[in-house]
Amino acid sequence: MALGFLTAKTLGLGFRARGAAPALGLGFGQSRSLHTVELPDLPYDYAALEPTISAEIMQLHHQKHHQAYVNNYNTAQEQLEEALNKGDVSKVVHLQSAIKFNGGGHINHSIFWQNLKPSKEGGGDPPHGALGWAVDQDFRSLEVLIQKMNAEGAALQGSGWVWLALDKESKKLRVETTANQDPLVTKGANFVPLLGIDVWEHAYYLQYKNVKPDYLKNIWTVINWKYASQVYENEVV
Secondary structure, eight states: OOOTTOOHHHHTSOOOOTTSOOSTTOOEEEETTEEEEOOOOOSSOGGGGTTTSOHHHHHHIIIIIIHHHHHHHHHHHHHHHHHHHHTOHHHHHHHHHHHHHHHHHHHHHHHHHHTBOOGGGTTTOOOOHHHHHHHHHHHSSHHHHHHHHHHHHHHOOSSEEEEEEEETTTTEEEEEEEETTOOGGGGOTTEEEEEEEEOSGGGTHHHHTTOHHHHHHHGGGGBOHHHHHHHHHHHHO
C-alpha cells in the first residue's frame, strides 16, 4: 500500500521496480507488497546552480532533507505492512499522515531537482513550442506568469510549494500552492505538476536569509523549462 493518490500518470512521472532505471528521475521501487523509495541522483553537481543556489544549500537539501523524507517514508511503509498483516486498523490510520508527508516530500523534491538546470546548460531559457504558446494564452506572457508565481510563493504562510500546473479537465495552465509537503495531486487528480518551487526555508535561508522574494526572483535563472515542456507535451499531445 503506497501513495495511492500519487499515480504515475497524475504526476507525469514514472514509477519503477527495484533495479530498473527511473523514469525522469523519480525513484520509486517495489519489493513484493512493500513499496519503497530511493533518493534520486541529481542530474548536475551541487555547485552547478551557483550563484543562484549555493552548493552548500543543494548538498544539505538533497543529502539531508530529501534523504530524511525517503528514510521516514520507507520506515512508515514497513510499519504499515506490519500493521496490515496484523489487522491493526488504528495503526494503519495513524500511519497515513506520515506516509502522506514523507511521500509527498519525496515526490515534490524529485520533481524540483528536475525543474532546475545550470544556466550554462540552458537553465532559465524561456519555454518554446506548445508550452510557450500555452503560457502566452493563459497568462498573456511569461513575465506575468513569473510575477504571479513569485507573488503567491512569497505570500504562502509557513512552509509549502508554488506550482505551475496543467489542469487536464480545462486544458489550461494554473498556478497553485500546497502547504507543507502536500503534493499537487492533493488539490485534485486533474492537476499535473509542470514546475514546482520549494518555498520551505531550508531551500534558501542559508543564502537568502529571510528575504524569500529574492530567492523567488533569482531561481528563474536556473529553471529547466525543457523538462516542464516535455511533461506538458506528454499530457496534451
